[in-house]
Amino acid sequence: MIGHAFTLKQLEALVWVADLGSFRKAAAHLNTTQPNISSRIAGLEETLGVVLMQRDAGAVRLTDKGREILAAARETLRQAEQLVTVAARPDLIADRLRLGVTELVACTWLHAYLRALKSAYPGVTVELTVDLSRNLDKELSSRALDLTVQTAPFASPASGVVELGDFPYVWVGTKTILSGLPDHPVVADLLPHSILTHARHTQAYQELTDHAAANGLSMARIAPSNSMASCVQMAQDDMGVTLLPLALVEKEIAEGSLQVADVDWHPSPLRFAARYQAERVAPYVARCAALAIDALADYQKARG
Structure with missing residues (x-):
């Protein structure tokens, strides 16, 4: 048994520094200070006896061993969340969900969706971005967003996609x-x-x-x-x-x-989808994407 050799917070810090490319951005996302993030990474490196990352002119670069440990850290965090899921305690998940939606969503069923997210994951804080779909696409690709609800066509691929239907x-x-x-x-x-x-x-x-x-x-x-x-x-x-x-x-x-x-011509309906990068986000994000289906259905039912 490894006991208390390292903590989930240290692994979490490693993942977010790697994903955001910055100790400062990781600290902001995790609602802590940059020195705290640096301390977590240093403690993890000391415990494991390896150099995980190097700073070059303000940028962060993972070492070869750091990339291996990053993959293991992601899997460990997923397994930790699975324990919470098995115990039926979604309230124990505390995170910041970076959600991007288009204006149409913001003007129609966004509030129903936010209520569904709050009910399912009361410990999750939603950081909301409302923008054009093409801009949301870029931010999802660059890891600036965890989950988007946007319209096709999509300029970049996403490994997690929940189709939400067409809007005429x-x-x-x-x-x-x-x-x-x-x-x-x-x-x-x-x-x-x-x-x-x-x-x-x-x-x-x-x-x-x-x-x-x-x-x-x-x-x-x-x-x-x-x-x-x-x-x-x-x-x-x-x-x-x-x-x-x-x-x-x-x-x-x-x-x-x-x-x-009653005009004789119309453009193609808007195709909406909830999109995320499954290999990089926490597993609960996939559930958040699926909740969009129910929130949209509830909104449409209420509108008749």
Whole structure:
């Protein structure tokens, strides 16, 4: 038996310094001080009698033996979490979950999801990032996020993926604007007005501009925005017709401030997925990803 030769906190420090590439960032993530992290690593090195990492010009580089021990440390931490799972004590898991979501999630079912996470893991603190899917993709790839709820297409692979379904788009505008359109308009009929929609780098914007180009339509009135909520407000203020996911404007449609336009063309539905790197995150993150399914289903049920 190795007794108290080293601690889980020392192994945890090793993993986060390796993943974040910085003692300072590891300390911030673990809610402690940089000297404390340095002390944990030094204590682990002294106990094991090996050099685990070297600092080069502010960067951290694992030694060959350090990489071997890192892999063993990850497995040890996973097994420790398994003990908690077997004992049915998820409340003993204390961690900081770096969660990234898109604006659509933030404006619709995020709060239901956060409540589900809090209920399942009361000791876990959620650090939330709301951003464009392409930016979330980059942060997941660079290990700056543990879990993302984002839309396809994905620029980088993830070893853990929970599919959350497709979200269709809808054209909406005020009664004032739509009353001047044909009953079944084509995209060309909308061009006297501004078309308010997703940011330039999104799939919906690309498909819309491709459609316009293929039909010889002017793109001068297509107005992309990084804020879908702003598009909704601008549409309500008669500043144009907007093309957005139906889930984002269901309330406005129900209240009558916006109406659906039966336009002949729509972009592909948004494909949503919860994504994580299974080999790097704690096992509970996979459960958090799966909880997104239930949270979304509860939200959709409540919305009818």
